[in-house]
Amino acid sequence: MSDVTNSDTTSHLGEAAEPGETMIELQELTKRFPGQEAPAVDRLSLKIPKGEIVVFVGPSGCGKTTSLKMINRIIEPSSGHIIIDNEDVTTIDPNQLRRRIGYVIQQIGLFPHMRIGDNVATVPNLLGWDKERTRERVDELLDVVGLDPRTYRERFPRELSGGQRQRVGVARALAADPPVLLMDEPFGAIDPITRNRLQNEFLRLQGELQKTIAFVTHDIDEAIKMGDRIAILQEGAKLAQFATPEEILTNPANEFVQDFVGTGATLKRLKLTRVREVELTDDALTGREDEDRETLRRRLAESDWTAMLLLDREERPIRWLRTPDLRQQQRPLTEAGLPARAIVEPQATLSDALEEMLLGSAGVAIVTDGRGRFQGLLDVDDIILAIQTMRDTEAEFYRAAKLSDPDDEVSA
Amino acid sequence: MSSTLTPPDAQEVARRTQARDEDAALGRRARRARIVHYLGMPLFLLAVLLALYLWVQGQELDSIEARTITLGTLLSQTRQHITLTLYSTVVVLLLAVPLGIFATRPGTRRFAPAIIGLGNAGQAIPSLGLLALLYYLFRTQPALPSTGTFPVVVGLVAYSFLPILRNTMVGLEQVDRFVLEAGKGMGMSQRRVLRRIELPLAVPVILAGVRTALVLNVGTAALAFLFGGGGLGQTIFSGFQLRRNVVLVTGAVLVAVLALLVDYLAGLIEEKLTPKGL
Numbered sequence: 254m255s256d257v258t259n260s261d262t263t264s265h266l267g268e269a270a271e272p273g274e275t276m277i278e279l280q281e282l283t284k285r286f287p288g289q290e291a292p293a294v295d296r297l298s299l300k301i302p303k304g305e306i307v308v309f310v311g312p313s314g315c316g317k318t319t320s321l322k323m324i325n326r327i328i329e330p331s332s333g334h335i336i337i338d339n340e341d342v343t344t345i346d347p348n349q350l351r352r353r354i355g356y357v358i359q360q361i362g363l364f365p366h367m368r369i370g371d372n373v374a375t376v377p378n379l380l381g382w383d384k385e386r387t388r389e390r391v392d393e394l395l396d397v398v399g400l401d402p403r404t405y406r407e408r409f410p411r412e413l414s415g416g417q418r419q420r421v422g423v424a425r426a427l428a429a430d431p432p433v434l435l436m437d438e439p440f441g442a443i444d445p446i447t448r449n450r451l452q453n454e455f456l457r458l459q460g461e462l463q464k465t466i467a468f469v470t471h472d473i474d475e476a477i478k479m480g481d482r483i484a485i486l487q488e489g490a491k492l493a494q495f496a497t498p499e500e501i502l503t504n505p506a507n508e509f510v511q512d513f514v515g516t517g518a519t520l521k522r523l524k525l526t527r528v529r530e531v532e533l534t535d536d537a538l539t540g541r542e543d544e545d546r547e548t549l550r551r552r553l554a555e556s557d558w559t560a561m562l563l564l565d566r567e568e569r570p571i572r573w574l575r576t577p578d579l580r581q582q583q584r585p586l587t588e589a590g591l592p593a594r595a596i597v598e599p600q601a602t603l604s605d606a607l608e609e610m611l612l613g614s615a616g617v618a619i620v621t622d623g624r625g626r627f628q629g630l631l632d633v634d635d636i637i638l639a640i641q642t643m644r645d646t647e648a649e650f651y652r653a654a655k656l657s658d659p660d661d662e663v664s665a
Numbered sequence: 666m667s668s669t670l671t672p673p674d675a676q677e678v679a680r681r682t683q684a685r686d687e688d689a690a691l692g693r694r695a696r697r698a699r700i701v702h703y704l705g706m707p708l709f710l711l712a713v714l715l716a717l718y719l720w721v722q723g724q725e726l727d728s729i730e731a732r733t734i735t736l737g738t739l740l741s742q743t744r745q746h747i748t749l750t751l752y753s754t755v756v757v758l759l760l761a762v763p764l765g766i767f768a769t770r771p772g773t774r775r776f777a778p779a780i781i782g783l784g785n786a787g788q789a790i791p792s793l794g795l796l797a798l799l800y801y802l803f804r805t806q807p808a809l810p811s812t813g814t815f816p817v818v819v820g821l822v823a824y825s826f827l828p829i830l831r832n833t834m835v836g837l838e839q840v841d842r843f844v845l846e847a848g849k850g851m852g853m854s855q856r857r858v859l860r861r862i863e864l865p866l867a868v869p870v871i872l873a874g875v876r877t878a879l880v881l882n883v884g885t886a887a888l889a890f891l892f893g894g895g896g897l898g899q900t901i902f903s904g905f906q907l908r909r910n911v912v913l914v915t916g917a918v919l920v921a922v923l924a925l926l927v928d929y930l931a932g933l934i935e936e937k938l939t940p941k942g943l
Contacts, residue, residue, distance in 0.1 A: 327850055352852035362847025366865050366940035376851050409942030425851070435850075 275336075276465035277301040277324065277433060282333035284319050293319045294490040296333065301482075304463040308480035310470055312513065316490030321435055321469045325354045337433060352376055355426030355434040355464070359441040361418050363410040369395070369421055370406035376429040394424040399454065416447040423455070427462075434466045440475070452478060473514055477502070477521055485510050499525055520604065522640060528606055529599035531639035533620055533629030539564055542571065542586055550579040562593060562619065562627065569625040570596060596621055599628070603636055706929040710922050717918050724911050733903050733912045739919065745895035746923060749814065749886040753821030754879050761826050762871065765833025766859070777834070784827035792885045796820040800892050812893030817886070824885055825878035832874025836867030869939045876931040883924040897923070 278301070284294040294316040301307045309317040322328040324335055326347045334343045342350050363372050370391050377387040392402040398420040410418055419439060426434060439455075440448040456479065459466070470476055476483045477498040485493040485501065487509055494506035502522045505511040514521070538558040540549040542565050553561050553576055563572040563586060574590040581589060594613030597606045597620055606618045610633065617632040721734060761784070768777040790798070799820050803811035810816065840863050848858045887898035897920050904913025 325850060327846065348852045348854050350852070351850055356847070356850035358843060358847060358850070360841070360843035362841070362843040362845075362850075364844060364848070364862055365841075366862075366942045368942070375848075375853070379852055379857075411942060422847075 273302045273304065275300045276303040276338060277467065278334075278336040279320070279324070280334040280336065282320065282323055282335065283331050284316075284323060284328060285331045292331070292489060294323065294330075297490045297492065299484060299492065299495065301465055301467060303465050305481040306459065306466040306468055306479055307482045307484060308468045308470060308476040309484050309486055310473055310476040310480075310513075311486035311490075311493075312488075313471060315486045315488050317469045317471075317486050318437055320486070320490045321437055321467055324433075324435055324467060325351050325356060327351075327356075352379055352429065353431050353433065355428075355431045357419075357422050357426045357434065357436040357439045359438040361422040363418055363421060363425075365410050367409075368406065369400075369408050369410065369413070370402075372410065372421060373425045373428055375425060376431075380429055382429075390428060391424075394427055395421075397427070397458065398424045400424070415443050416451060419443060419451060427464075432465060434464045436466060436468045438470055439468070441470070441472075455479075474521065477524075485513060523604035523607060523636070524602050526603045526639065527599065528597055528601050528603060528618075528620055528631060531603065531631070531635060533631055534635065535629040537562060537630045539627065540574070541568075542566065546579055546582070546586065549574070550576060553579065560590070562630075563587075563590070564627055567625070568627050570619045570621065570627050593619055595619060596625075597631070598623065603639065606631055607633075607636060703933075706925065710926055710929075713918065713922055717915060721911060721915060726911065727909075729907055730909050730911050733900060733907075733909070734915055739897075739900065739915070742895060742897045742899055743919065743923065745889075746883070746886050746897045746920070749817055749821065749889055749894055749896055750879060750882045750927065752814070753818045753825065753882050753886075754875065756818060757822045757825050757829055757878060758875065760822065761829035762833050765830050765871075766837065768830075769834050769837045780830065781827075781834075784830045787823035788825075788827040792820070792824050793888055793891075795823060796888055796892055799823075814894055817889040817892055817894035820892075821882050821885055825881045828877040828881065829871070829874040832870050832877075833867065836870030836874075837863050839870065840866045865940050866943070869935065869943065872931070872935040872938060876928060876935060879927045879931050880924050883920065883927050887920050 279297055279299045282294060282297045283292050285292045297316075297320055299307075309320060311317050319328055323330045324337075326335075326342075329347075330343065334341055336342070337350075337353075363369075364375075370388075373391045373394055374387045377390060382390070391406065395402040395405055400417060400420055405413070405417070405421075410421070413421065422439070426436075440451050443451065452475070468476075468479055470479070480498055482495065483498055483501055484495045487493045493513075494501055494510045496504075496506075501510060501514060502525065505514055538553065538556050538561040540552065540561050540563050542563055549561065549563075553574070560573045560575045562570050563574050565571050565587075570593040571587060572590045572593055574586070578590040595606075595609040595618040597609055597618050599620060599622065601609075606620075610616060610618050617630050620628045620631055622628050724730075726734070764780055767773050768780045787795070796817065799816045800811055803809045803816050844862060844866070845858055848862050849855075853861070886894070886896050887901060889896040890899040890902065897916050900916030901913055901920065902916075904910065904916055
């Protein structure tokens with residue numbers, strides 16, 4: 254599986270990333286549960302490219318979990334086909350199939366009567382690996398998920414915390430090095446701080462492993478964070494939109510997606526844009542600490558600005574000064590006015606900048622370069638303007654892309 | 666500087682010493698609890714037997730009493746009693762556990778009500794009535810012995826069927842379904858999931874049922890002598906019919922001691938067989 258590791262396809266910033274080779278393909282997959290009028294999943298067709306995380310997200314009851322569980326046939330499809338690595342697996346022996354697919358569920362489902370090592374060794378044991386190889390693999394995997402094998406191998410699941418158990422769950426799923434991983438709300442039952450850490454660790458791990466992953470969540474933020482692509486599902490697992498997180502945020506396909514992404518979409522979009530990508534106010538009024546007080550005062554009075562930013566000799570912002578501050582003679586300039594807060598660097602996201610503004614109650618963020626030299630100002634209006642421009646240009650971009658390529662997989 | 670550190674250090678040492686003492690005290694308490702746990706019941710039962718012995722020794726026994734209460738008779742009756750209990754428990758295990766598994770499998774779950782109904786019927790009929798009924802039934806079948814160990818064991822099996830059946834079913838059904846889903850999702854066959862996950866996790870509950878069945882059987886086996894099965898019931902009923910209270914009490918106390926002993930031993934086995942990690 255390592256020959257196709259096109260890094261662009263896994264990049265969050267890759268614009269309209271070209272899908273690589275397909276690893277999982279769902280064709281017209283349908284599930285009807287007995288006694289239910291409407292199908293839970295209705296003719297879902299979807300291609301998951303090799304090495305990518307595709308997140309299934311949608312409101313509860315939309316059929317996302319059912320769709321996921323049909324891939325390893327924990328739920329048998331009523332009709333349709335599942336193709337994994339160019340092989341139709343819809344009718345092969347389900348046990349053989351499942352040994353090739355890692356499976357992680359929210360409830361983890363560790364075997365409480367087996368030690369951690371034996372839990373992780375489940376699939377290697379099923380595949381008949383010899384003891385030595387299994388043991389080495391178990392230790393390696395516990396290491397990979399950040400659990401010291403010597404400490405944890407012989408413990409029982411109940412002796413571990415929720416986060417540790419989920420790590421073991423991931424290690425168990427990876428045990429036989431399956432090319433495909435199915436994850437059903439894997440971090441859903443974990444406290445927010447641990448969840449965030451596990452998500453980051455998992456993304457780092459995925460950077461090395463390049464597994465093909467189908468991931469279910471109901472949390473759009475998690476989807477945006479984890480997904481190379483997001484499949485937003487409506488009732489009956491109808492595909493409302495299948496696209497990169499960027500496109501879903503900037504260019505929701507319909508009202509449903511817009512509603513689901515929610516009013517927070519703009520805020521979420523801010524996490525994907527960096528300060529250096531937007532236009533700064535670079536004509537801000539500045540003064541230098543070695544300049545004369547009177548000169549500074551006159552400059553401020555002649556400008557449209559109500560305050561000026563005082564820089565030190567290295568051009569690093571230090572204070573905000575208003576006219577009264579400059580009239581006062583007693584205090585040195587470096588202690589007059591208000592301290593310059595909310596300082597961000599160009600690689601910070603707009604979300605970071607906004608947070609700094611709110612924290613510093615400044616209404617404006619000061620952008621400095623790597624050495625702390627003043628570069629410009631960013632205020633709330635700039636951020637709003639930036640979002641609008643991005644939205645317009647990207648909408649145009651995608652519209653153009655769609656017109657030129659009618660078979661684009663976005664329509665799925 | 667160093668001198669100012671002395672008081673906290675001293676405090677620290679005192680604190681640690683105290684903590685160590687507390688740990689040691691906890692350890693002693695835990696050890697004592699374990700001793701009581703393992704030895705309490707056998708010592709109590711020994712004390713009861715000793716008291717019974719002394720009490721009987723202190724009585725003026727007439728010839729009938731002296732003939733009934735001999736060590737040889739009592740020992741052989743106890744052996745019969747244990748044999749009946751063990752046979753019936755083994756047979757009921759062999760029947761009720763597989764049936765319990767059968768009644769919880771997805772394909773055959775629909776038979777569960779019928780199977781439970783059977784178990785219920787076995788227990789609902791009073792044990793004496795059940796034994797009498799079997800006696801009557803077996804008498805019409807020349808191939809089957811209508812008295813002796815066989816019909817009594819059949820009766821005991823019917824009577825203790827329900828607790829083991831029900832506990833097997835409950836034990837299997839209380840296994841976290843996500844644990845089963847994880848097993849299935851990793852490619853374990855149904856049989857392997859049953860053998861490696863469901864049964865080990867159901868063991869504590871099944872064994873609790875076995876324990877109940879054993880105790881029930883010790884009690885019910887006291888009726889066995891009525892149908893030629895022997896056991897300590899013989900002593901109890903002789904005492905009753907002959908109005909010899911010493912005999913009656915001796916038999917009754919021995920049955921009670923046996924029931925408590927069996928319960929204690931079953932508890933030890935239960936503890937031993939319960940998987941670690943639960």
